[in-house]
Amino acid sequence: MSYEKLTPRSQDFSAWYNEVVQRAELADYAPVRGCMVIRPYGYALWENLQKELDRRFKATGHKNAYFPLFIPLSFIQKEAEHIQGFSPELAVVTHGGGEPLAEPLVVRPTSETIIGYMFKQWIKSYRDLPVLINQWANVVRWEMRPRLFLRTLEFLWQEGHTAHATEEEAEEEALRMLNIYVDVAQNEAAIPVIAGRKSESEKFAGALRSYTIEAMMGDKRALQAGTSHNLGQNFAKAFEIQYLDKNNQLQYCWTTSWGMSTRMIGAIIMTHGDDQGLILPPRLAPIQxxxxxxxxxxxxxxxxxxxxxxxxxxxxxxxxxxxxxxxxxxxxxxxxxxxxxxxxxxxxxxxxxxxxxxxxxxxxxxxxxxxxxxxxxxxxxxxxxxxDNIQKNLFERAKRFRDENTIELSDYAKFKEFMEGEGSRGFVRAYWCGSRECEAKIKEETKATTRCIPFEQPKSPGRCIYCGKDAKEQAIFAKAY
RNA sequence: CGGAGAGUGGCGCAGUGGCAGCGCGCUUGGUUUGGGACCAAGAGGUCGCCGGUUCAAAUCCGGCCUCUCCGACCA
The missing domain is CATH 3.40.50.800 (Anticodon-binding domain)
Known part of the structure; x- marks a missing residue:
């Protein structure tokens, strides 16, 4: 171990981050670009987070299962938006046992499709519902620019997948699980988060609605720390997940999926760390x-x-x-x-x-x-x-930091000025009309994206920060990881 | 894929044609221990790869590969 001091956070946040990850022995680079080795200390942290999530999943009636790593390419293609969203980042296996495969296999980027396929086999009657499943797994997404813990080609996560008889139940489930993420992020990881809905363009590929928790990192950029999706009947229709209701009518199921990943470790590092290095929340620290x-x-x-x-x-x-x-x-x-x-x-x-x-x-x-x-x-x-006191203090400190760096704006010129330059100056709360066009323009002109439409909204409507038209809701805008 | 930078002991670097070096770490022995101790002796290298120029290449030329950072994409 070297005597050299860490690069100060204020001087170069990403250099600081990389040094902390490696010198604290959380993880190390693997010989393959974009892949990392999670070292024992980092893995212990992950295990503690896993325990807290797993406990809550089980308490809400979910059971763990395991589905295969390989998915037939045709499965991914069944849901139109899904394939569009994921095809650029798929790892595809074309050969096995020295022979070309009849059908290429995708290394799962997420498991909605293969689980949907199995749900079709398992679900026949309204009596089979709901199906509440979670799996702990690795997934692979061929990302352009990897970053330790935040974006690696392979990462560990849990993905919950559920099927319900009604839209209301699915919606309730998606929100219930999002609340568990809020609970774990805030009470275990001591990371304050803003819960809300994703915009149409930011939602999960194939979802009806996506919910998210968004956190502010030490460099004032946003990080999505967990998501929960109401998939509507999109996957049920693509995979023919149907059941007979009480009236002997064939119905499509309503499904959800939700996930939290090892990215949370990156969030912990970037939320609490200082120039001396890592600061772990006591409840998750491998060594307290x-x-x-x-x-x-x-x-x-x-x-x-x-x-x-x-x-x-x-x-x-x-x-x-x-x-x-x-x-x-x-x-x-x-x-x-x-x-x-x-x-x-x-x-x-x-x-x-x-x-x-x-x-x-x-x-x-x-x-x-x-x-x-x-x-x-x-x-x-x-x-x-x-x-306990440290746990509370870390949360309060992070919340204060976030609030101090969150501003409510109604004037686009000020918005632009706020977002100008390299790096981030924080979150902006602003009314947004909901149109894709305004969102895209804002992104183009400021590099800020809509992080979420928070559940907590002001009482009165306002005018869109970009086009000035009537806007029912505010969104959080920020530069994100 | 665009822009920038870097590949030389485990890590960080120096070395512009002539014996491959320095700091840290590592090993051994000794002295130390309340905010990154010190002394001594050691171990450790096909200088990213391939080709070329040259009496001679880490160094010059050509090609390739890899990694990191910044952008587009993303949990």
Whole structure:
């Protein structure tokens, strides 16, 4: 590990981001362009996020299953908008076992089609509904410009797929799952998000309506952190997912799909990190507390006493918090402090000869880098409370940052000025008439896209920021990842 | 696919035709340890690939490949 300082966030955000990902050992570049290796520390973070999502999916009645990686090309082509949206980024297998394949196989970019095909086999009656399925999987999209965690050719995610008897049920499901994403993003990842509907041009290829949660990153750009789609009957019709209702009438199902990916790890890094490196929200941090013992070398007695206290700390906290000890003698305390700050551990416990003497420890919190000295007797009470406090603080801090960088505008000249130049100055809330033309013009002229039409809207209607015509709703505009 | 930059020990770089180097990391020994310690001795390289020029190429010429960053596209 090098001694070199990270590139400051303010100087070059993407250099900072790449350095943090690699030096914190979250991930590394793979030998194939656009592919990455998720290292144990990064994977542990993903597993914690998975647990929180999975728990909520199961609590709302969903069951996990697994569908194949390969999809017949013809499946993808069945839904018109779907193939249009995905064909540019498909990885296609043309040979197998040394022979050309009769029909090329697509490596799944998402699984609506193959799951739709299976739903057709499984669903016959209204009694079979709803079908509530989730799968944890990898998917492949041949992206032009990859970026660690945010956009890689292969990524990990969960994709939920459900089938319902009525439009209302499907709509309710899509919103229910979006709310779970809001909950996980805000309460686990400490990332404030704006929930809303995607515009027609930004919605999922083949969906009736797409819902999204949008977050603001540390460079004020927007990141889509999760999506949920009401697919209407589009896929049901393409794959003939039909059931007989109570009146013996054949009906098409209403389906949904929803996903959250390893991109969330990128969101966590870019929302909370600082010039020292990563800052992980306690609830998802693989290591919540790192203990750094300190002693003078050659003083065996002192070392024994310090390590004895460390054992006591482990006994007191080991059951309730994810705790590790870094007792490496080849690194000075200062080196270890920096190392664990780079890796984003929320709380550090420093314990050395002075502390032993006074029966105390030093707690250093990662978010504010503040140090507090407490009695060892208070550990069991103070450490979990501190973790909670950090979790809250991270969320509040990120929310404040987002709100400070969100502006409501009604004048297009001001809008343009706000979006001008490289980088981003934040989110704009503005009335928008809903037309594709205005949206496209705005994008062309400012590089800002509609991120979502938030559920929370002002009471009164207004005038479109671009064309000035009547507009029922406001949209969030921003430069996005 | 357009624009920019880079490929030389694990990482970061220097090296404009003549012995392949520096810093960090790594190994060993010793001294250290409350905010990125120090000393000493080591290990580690077909200089991205192919071809050409030359007595001689990391260096010059031609071609190719790869990666990163910025744009178009996207979870």
């Amino acid at each position: 507390v790192i203990v750094v013992p300190i002693w003078r070398s050659g003083n065996q007695d002192e070392k024994a006493k310090v390590l004895e206290s460390v054992e006591r700390i482990k006994r007191v906290l080991g059951e309730t918090v994810r705790l590790e000890v870094d007792a490496r003698e080849e690194y000075t305390p200062g080196w270890r402090f920096n190392e664990w700050e780079l890796r984003g551990v929320p709380v550090r416990i420093e314990i050395g000869p002075k502390d032993i003497q006074n029966h105390q420890v030093v707690l250093a919190r990662r978010d504010t880098r503040e140090k507090i000295t407490i009695s060892q007797d208070q550990l069991a009470e103070r450490v979990p409370a501190l973790l």
